[in-house]
Amino acid sequence: MITSKLPATGTTIFTVMSALAKEHGAINLSQGFPDFPCPPALQAALERYIEEGFNQYAHMAGAISLRQAIANKVALTYGATINPETDVTVTAGGTQAIFTAIAATVHTGDEVIYFTPAYDSYAPAILLQGGKPIAIELQHPSYQIPWQQVKDATTPRTRMIIINTPHNPSGTVMTAADMRTLQDLVRDTNILILSDEVYEHIVFDGARHESALRFPELAARSFVVYSFGKTYHVTGWKMGYCIAPEALMREFRKVHQYLVFSVNHPAQLAFGEIMETQPKLWQELPQFYQRKRDLFIKHLQGSRFTIRPSQGTYFQLLGYENITDEPDTALAERWTKEIGVASIPVSVFYDPAVQSKVLRFCFAKSDDVLEAAAEKLCKI
Numbered sequence: 001m002i003t004s005k006l007p008a009t010g011t012t013i014f015t016v017m018s019a020l021a022k023e024h025g026a027i028n029l030s031q032g033f034p035d036f037p038c039p040p041a042l043q044a045a046l047e048r049y050i051e052e053g054f055n056q057y058a059h060m061a062g063a064i065s066l067r068q069a070i071a072n073k074v075a076l077t078y079g080a081t082i083n084p085e086t087d088v089t090v091t092a093g094g095t096q097a098i099f100t101a102i103a104a105t106v107h108t109g110d111e112v113i114y115f116t117p118a119y120d121s122y123a124p125a126i127l128l129q130g131g132k133p134i135a136i137e138l139q140h141p142s143y144q145i146p147w148q149q150v151k152d153a154t155t156p157r158t159r160m161i162i163i164n165t166p167h168n169p170s171g172t173v174m175t176a177a178d179m180r181t182l183q184d185l186v187r188d189t190n191i192l193i194l195s196d197e198v199y200e201h202i203v204f205d206g207a208r209h210e211s212a213l214r215f216p217e218l219a220a221r222s223f224v225v226y227s228f229g230k231t232y233h234v235t236g237w238k239m240g241y242c243i244a245p246e247a248l249m250r251e252f253r254k255v256h257q258y259l260v261f262s263v264n265h266p267a268q269l270a271f272g273e274i275m276e277t278q279p280k281l282w283q284e285l286p287q288f289y290q291r292k293r294d295l296f297i298k299h300l301q302g303s304r305f306t307i308r309p310s311q312g313t314y315f316q317l318l319g320y321e322n323i324t325d326e327p328d329t330a331l332a333e334r335w336t337k338e339i340g341v342a343s344i345p346v347s348v349f350y351d352p353a354v355q356s357k358v359l360r361f362c363f364a365k366s367d368d369v370l371e372a373a374a375e376k377l378c379k380i
């Protein structure tokens with residue numbers, strides 16, 4: 001009766017694992033969301049803007065006070081000059097920004113290169129436009145980008161390359177050398193870049209987030225995507241934004257206006273206000289999450305897992321090759337039921353699935369939850 005446009009797509013593993021964790025009373029380190037509260041200043045600002053009556057449609061591209069705050073922030077953090085009128089659009093989370101950028105630019109038959117393991121929204125968004133997702137595997141276990149392979153995979157049909165740094169699920173961050181290699185690779189081509197930087201402020205061990213916005217040649221051909229959910233512990237608000245040069249943003253907005261038209265008005269005003277008045281909320285994020293990563297790893301020291309400390313994001317991969325040969329999906333389900341800790345099998349971030357004997361754990365959790373989870377994992 002109906003021909004599916006995404007026949008291979010089922011219920012996402014995130015929904016499956018969270019439901020399984022609930023059913024078995026397991027500690028849920030599967031889906032990526034913090035268990036700590038929204039910053040009080042953000043909540044107070046939101047309540048105030050609702051009270052003051054900012055409850056009708058915002059400007060299609062976003063409240064100008066927020067777009068100005070975003071422009072100020074990227075000037076400060078990445079040395080990038082953007083025009084808040086033309087170069088930024090506020091979106092319903094990073095996911096909508098990603099979908100919109102792809103829908104606005106990828107034509108039938110266009111090829112889009114992305115790297116696996118990958119955040120799960122990229123390939124379906126490409127397929128829905130009649131595009132061809134070209135998956136390139138990151139090198140295991142370092143999860144570095146194999147640049148020669150990328151070069152070999154580019155063709156006259158390559159419309160876009162999607163990068164993600166800090167990277168979910170691997171927790172690696174791209175270096176300045178990576179960004180320069182990418183810049184060289186796309187020079188003299190029509191290839192666009194979609195740079196998914198939703199974990200921009202969750203980078204560890206003194207490393208610097210190498211935003212595409214720091215590299216003028218890249219910025220000139222990039223859609224750069226951010227998420228307030230990750231930065232302000234409010235993933236359920238589904239708020240984010242996209243930055244792109246005017247010509248690209250014009251096309252982006254043509255889709256955005258028919259996809260959502262505009263997004264939550266009082267929340268935009270609240271974010272605009274606290275970005276200006278509470279910069280510590282994002283400035284202190286690296287230390288905040290690094291302490292959590294270190295705590296989780298410290299309590300896993302007695303375990304049989306292979307641990308390569310995460311360089312960024314709030315995810316830690318654990319290799320179980322010294323423990324069992326079981327496939328990761330069956331194992332993640334079994335350990336949720338028997339050990340009481342839910343994780344995400346990394347094979348689901350590949351298409352087709354690749355067995356990597358690695359599970360992903362989210363450490364955006366309170367200390368006692370992380371300690372209790374690590375204690376259970378150490379018993380395996």
Ligand SMILES: Cc1ncc(COP(=O)(O)O)c(C=O)c1O
Binds near residue numbers: 093096228
């Ligand atoms: C790599 C990556 N990109 C984008 C997103 C989407 O962010 P949002 O929740 O703001 O849609 C996520 C969320 O998990 C993510 O991990």
